[in-house]
Amino acid sequence: MKLVVQVKLLPSPVQASALEATLRACNRAATHASTIAFGTGIKDRNGLHKEVYADLRTNFGLSAQPAVRAIKKVVDAYTALKAKLRAGSLGSPNSKRYGKAVSTPITFRPEAAQPFDDRCLSWQYDARTVSIWTVSGRMKGLHFACSPDQLKTLMAHRKGESDLVQRGGKWYLIATCDMPDPQTYEPSDWIGVDRGIVNLATTSDGTNYQGRRLGRYRRWQARKRAELQAKQTRSATRRLSYRTQKERRHAAQMNHRISKEIVSVAQRTGRGIAVEELGGIRERVRLRRDQRGTLSSWPFHQLGQYLIYKARRAGVPFLEVDAAYTSQRCPCCGHTERANRSHRDHFRCRRCGLAGPADVVAGVNVRDRARSAWVFITMPVPPPS
Template structure:
């Protein structure tokens, strides 16, 4: 009806279809959910077309055919259609065959506790590979942000997914090896070019995405836990548009495309908000080429990917740790600039960071300490 009448607004579509849905046996609340689901699907389709995600034959096919739904497609339920009994750990849910009561559910103890205390709004019933899941929305209040005593700089990369200014290194070697293994299996399945191979490709893609998400969750959890325990804030680089700013060889494109830096930053951001940890994003330019002691910036300061050696003062150390220290120092300056309005104090901070003329003339290599 929405496609035939070209009616994509909820209240307008309700005038055309609400009576017919009620006559089919649907309740008032469920009928409104069905209408809203169709409207949301058309809204998503138009947004994808405007964003350029659909083009050519795919765009023509999407615009010329009505939207369909699978029999096991996700369905939203509010508290009128779905009720939770947390003590008995069962749910009562409305279906087209009547209300089903006493359906047991399970989950991780921590997640069950969070759902009992903070569940709000609708829940979605989803079928994944023959297993039914209820996705409950929880609204968790944020803690009040504390005043940081210092900052932890976090440098995100491909070889090392995250490196902190404390020297903690979260390597991405195992994730890269896992992705290469999936790439080989993906090539074998693509060569078969059958429907069964296509289904297996989709399943493997979901497995790979879940694994990368799990790795990012573990890294972000550890970084936020250290910041919360030590009373420090977290500083990240602004990496927006980094894929558009670099030109890579063909064999490097897949590695950069699958680099989950944005997801890691998102995980760190929301975990920091839950813990009340301050978070800052600073400029990422030349963080891996600038010396944190004398501020000398030169491309040759980084002779290899893993090492840093300042050509002016001789400071040497791991390149990723040096970049994380530069991120931390920029967060310190930005926080002082924002929270200390007195220009005299700001000037004193700059003077204190000016390199000593004698130290600037040193050329021998010296070990780097992150503190």
Template sequence: MKIVVQVKLLPSPEQATALKATLHACNTAANRASTVAFETGPQSRNDLQKLVYAHLKADYGLGAQPAVRTVKKVVDAYTTLRANIRAGNLGPEGSKRRAKAEGKPISFRIDAAQPFDDRILSWQMDTGTVSIWTVCGRLRGIEFAGGANQLKTLREYRKGQTDLAHRDGKWFLVAVCEVPEGELYDPVDWIGVDRGVVNLATTSDGDNHQGRRLSRYRRWHARKRQELQAKRTRSANRRAKRRAKREARHAAHINHRIAKKIVAVAQRTGRGIALEELDGIRDRVRPSRDQRATFSTWPFHQLAEHIHYKALRLGVPVIEVDAAYTSQMCPRCRHTARDNRPERDTFRCRRCGLAGPADLVAGVNVRNRARSAWVLVNGPVSQRR
């Protein structure tokens, strides 16, 4: 299983200047290679490399390996673009967005991240430093810092390329690590997880991870962005983009914490994790006008991704079940009706009288559906029939 680990790079002012010049040179060269790729249409790295390799070395001061990595970055970008077009992510043929993407070369920001391999970037884990190629010569002894778990993962599992990134005046190294997957065990039971907006995640055990603080944080950022957008200046737009990135990082941090807690409980108790299958939920649900922005930007999928990869690493089984009517069905008598949920936070069965928090009831229903699905898939052939 591949994961990425990000650590902070701590260069001196002179080293930072050399790193910045390197990013500028590599991305300027990438834009040149992108223009050639757009005009000639080569489909492979070798084809594009034959056309631009000598020019990248002679005109932009790149070494042999940095030129190769720059060409690969350009080819990967066009591969991603073609995949998005085939998947329909840029709209149908003839749409304005798709025509704009297909009608010009892919461009790279002057400070966009640049990939390095082990020939041009080496790690010294014992001393906590790296050695990296730059257009100003090889820089040695640049310190980096990270959490204990991050450094342990880097030391044991780092494999592949490392990206040099410059963001908000800070330098980062983003390394690819090949982490072994844990051996999946046969769960003794399941933890049902209901995801929502008010409560980010509610488990069938009654653990409730509320989202009210995150909602207030997002609303505060939304007001600040509106104030900046009203100014209609370039600096205000830059500040608004920085705020949006900060908000996204904060939401990802919250989802990481929730996923870590849920997976830890499942591993400790020998249970699996059951999630609602929410693919296409934005097409199925019609929120009110004042809820549309919140609903369309809420990171449902991100939380599921975090749970999936953390569980896979520890060998915890994860299953997705049908999400239909989980908050309207009684887990005791299975009576399903919209009237069973008179309020957002309250469930009260009209047939048997079972009452409780609506999100907890939904989590229990998710758990029960996982039990049935697991028995159906893993039971004898005669039982499946």
């Protein structure tokens, strides 16, 4: 499995100026290459290399390997755009968003991340320094900071490119680590996880991770954003960007904490983790206007992704099951009716009288479906007759 490790660079003012100039030069070169690719229709790596390589080296001050990385970044960007168009992520071909995407070349922000491979970036783990190419020459002895666990992971598993990133005036290197998948054990049972808006996650064990604090925080942030948007000044725009990033980090930290705890419980008890398949829920569900912002900012997908990679890293089995009627089905008698859940928080079966917290009941249904699905998955295939 692939993981990324982010380390913080500690450059001097002179080194920071050289890094900023390097990032801007690489992104200017990438934007130029993208314009050529869009105008000529040449978007494969070899063809674009022949078209723009000499120009990037002569007019943008890039050496050989950074020019190659800039070309690959452009090719990857157009490949990603093509995949988005094919998947319908940018709307239908008649939509305004789709038309804008296909009618203009891709541009790169001056501070956009730039990939570096082992030819233009080397790591000295014992000294906690890196040597990196810049437009001012090779910069050696650039210190970085990370935790002991991150350093151990870098030393053992770092492989491939590392991205140079600038955020909020600070510098980071994001390294890719290729780690072997641990052996997944045979689960003794399953933990069903029901994801929601009021309660971010509720397990079949009855553990509830409430989303009230996150909801209050986001409503407060929304009011502050509205106040800043009304000012319509450049400083207000900068503050809006800062608040957006802060809110995103806050939600990510909560999802990390929840997923880490669920995976830890599953690993300790020898069970697997099962969640509902919620792909496409935003397209399927019709909401009132005042509810749309809440659903759009619901971080359920991120929580699912965190559960997947943490479970894989710990060797915990993971399953996604059908989400249909998990909140309306009685896990005792199987009776499914909308009236079973007359209130958001309470469940009461109209047939057998089973009652309890609605989200816990949904988690139990997810667990029961995972049991059935796992039996089917692990069932031996009969030999052909």
